[in-house]
Amino acid sequence: MSRAISLRQVSKSYTRGVSVVERLSLDVAPGEFLVLLGPSGCGKSTVLRMIAGLTDPTEGQIRLDGVYANHLEPADRDMAMIFQNFALYPTMNGRENIGFPLRIESPGQDPRSRVDATAKMLGIEDLLDRFPHQLSGGERQRVAMGRAIARHPSAFLMDEPLANLDAKLRNRLRAEIARLTRGLGVTTVYVTHDQAEAMSLGDRVAVLRGGVLQQVGTPRTVYALPENVFVAAFIGTPRISLLRGIVLAPLDGAMSIGLGRQALVLPEPLCLDHRLLRVHQGHEVIVGLRSEAVRIAKPAEARPGEVAISGLVEHVEFQGHEVLVHFNTGSQPAFVPDLEAPRPVPRPPRRRRPVGGVLGRLRDRAGALRAGPVVVLEDPGDAGQDGTELPPPDGRLPGDLIVRTTPDHELHHGMQVPLLVDLAHLFVFDHEGVRISPAPARLPDLED
Numbered sequence: 001m002s003r004a005i006s007l008r009q010v011s012k013s014y015t016r017g018v019s020v021v022e023r024l025s026l027d028v029a030p031g032e033f034l035v036l037l038g039p040s041g042c043g044k045s046t047v048l049r050m051i052a053g054l055t056d057p058t059e060g061q062i063r064l065d066g067v068y069a070n071h072l073e074p075a076d077r078d079m080a081m082i083f084q085n086f087a088l089y090p091t092m093n094g095r096e097n098i099g100f101p102l103r104i105e106s107p108g109q110d111p112r113s114r115v116d117a118t119a120k121m122l123g124i125e126d127l128l129d130r131f132p133h134q135l136s137g138g139e140r141q142r143v144a145m146g147r148a149i150a151r152h153p154s155a156f157l158m159d160e161p162l163a164n165l166d167a168k169l170r171n172r173l174r175a176e177i178a179r180l181t182r183g184l185g186v187t188t189v190y191v192t193h194d195q196a197e198a199m200s201l202g203d204r205v206a207v208l209r210g211g212v213l214q215q216v217g218t219p220r221t222v223y224a225l226p227e228n229v230f231v232a233a234f235i236g237t238p239r240i241s242l243l244r245g246i247v248l249a250p251l252d253g254a255m256s257i258g259l260g261r262q263a264l265v266l267p268e269p270l271c272l273d274h275r276l277l278r279v280h281q282g283h284e285v286i287v288g289l290r291s292e293a294v295r296i297a298k299p300a301e302a303r304p305g306e307v308a309i310s311g312l313v314e315h316v317e318f319q320g321h322e323v324l325v326h327f328n329t330g331s332q333p334a335f336v337p338d339l340e341a342p343r344p345v346p347r348p349p350r351r352r353r354p355v356g357g358v359l360g361r362l363r364d365r366a367g368a369l370r371a372g373p374v375v376v377l378e379d380p381g382d383a384g385q386d387g388t389e390l391p392p393p394d395g396r397l398p399g400d401l402i403v404r405t406t407p408d409h410e411l412h413h414g415m416q417v418p419l420l421v422d423l424a425h426l427f428v429f430d431h432e433g434v435r436i437s438p439a440p441a442r443l444p445d446l447e448d
């Protein structure tokens with residue numbers, strides 16, 4: 001049996017007043033593979049441990065198949081956990097490690113047939129007689145998987161199970177995990193800070209920041225329609241370029257987004273998303289451009305929906321099959337905090353019960369921002385006292401725009417290069433970092 005897991009307004013504080021998980025609501029459907037994704041310290045493992053029953057929520061409800069389950073002991077939840085450190089018993093060989101939970105569950109029964117069937121499924125028959133110290137990291141993780149699978153649990157809870165393995169093995173085991181869990185149809189909650197892993201494994205991905213859910217959706221949705229700059233910046237490689245801009249919508253002229261020394265002129269007739277930007281006239285916004293949104297080409301080569309800018313080559317990253325070019329377009333980058341760092345969340349004052357409709361969405365927005373601002377707009381120029389430009393903070397590479405291109409362009413530092421921006425791939429976020437274009441699917445003033 002595969003089970004539904006629900007969290008309702010779940011919070012956890014280890015220290016009074018500091019929430020490491022903040023009013024998290026999430027539904028995992030039976031058989032679904034849900035990935036909890038976020039930077040180190042954002043509360044992913046705490047959420048998993050609360051689902052497992054290893055940590056008690058401070059507030060809120062854990063429901064299993066719709067039934068309140070906060071009080072259930074871990075052993076009564078019928079879930080198997082797989083950890084990053086494999087957690088095998090060192091004095092037991094593979095067979096005993098896999099069979100151990102079966103012996104505990106059904107003391108009178110011989111687990112041999114189930115151990116053998118599991119080992120066959122995982123292709124680890126030859127590892128059954130070896131002890132953990134005689135196994136490689138990948139082999140240990142396969143035995144640990146075997147131990148979890150043999151129990152026929154109703155859910156798998158996996159906490160960075162591949163984190164201790166090298167990149168090649170990680171990719172292989174990732175594919176194995178996907179194949180196995182789909183084949184078994186068992187509900188899986190998988191914790192990782194690796195966005196590529198999350199995107200390749202999850203039916204849906206739940207992005208956490210500072211203990212607060214930012215967005216949950218299919219990998220395609222969180223990539224293509226990130227709800228805020230944190231999600232946009234956390235998902236995707238290379239990281240999305242986020243530029244500070246200003247909406248310019250003169251009554252008698254073309255609408256554009258000023259980007260410091262240049263502007264993106266929005267072509268007429270304006271599409272609905274661009275028309276909706278008009279209400280932000282004169283306001284600061286953040287423009288998001290993924291590396292595939294811009295190509296190196298002359299203005300004359302522009303296709304419909306592409307607009308011309310130019311960039312100064314600051315840095316070229318050769319990657320073999322492609323090249324990442326870091327350009328300076330003369331705009332100011334926006335800084336997104338917490339992409340890597342942990343961030344404890346001071347508990348805000350209690351709010352009333354959530355409501356639906358417009359108020360509900362405003363509350364959701366407040367929720368996503370509750371862990372603190374998702375973007376910091378720095379002072380223009382980042383100038384030092386003597387007026388010289390300071391290097392970018394936190395080790396960011398120079399330039400404000402990364403473009404992915406083929407290796408056949410001869411590019412070097414200092415070249416001024418024509419660029420075409422595909423407006424179909426343009427994101428615009430407001431000054432708080434919330435996406436305003438493409439517009440949210442349901443507009444507050446057009447419903448309810």
Ligand SMILES: Nc1ncnc2c1ncn2[C@@H]1O[C@H](COP(=O)(O)OP(=O)(O)OP(=O)(O)O)[C@@H](O)[C@H]1O
Binds near residue numbers: 038044047
């Ligand atoms: N038992 C505990 N007592 C006090 N604080 C804790 C405890 N367990 C976790 N924390 C804190 O809660 C926060 C969230 O921790 P958690 O392990 O859930 O994060 P995570 O996202 O899984 O991080 P990582 O990816 O590094 O494992 C961190 O700030 C951590 O220091």
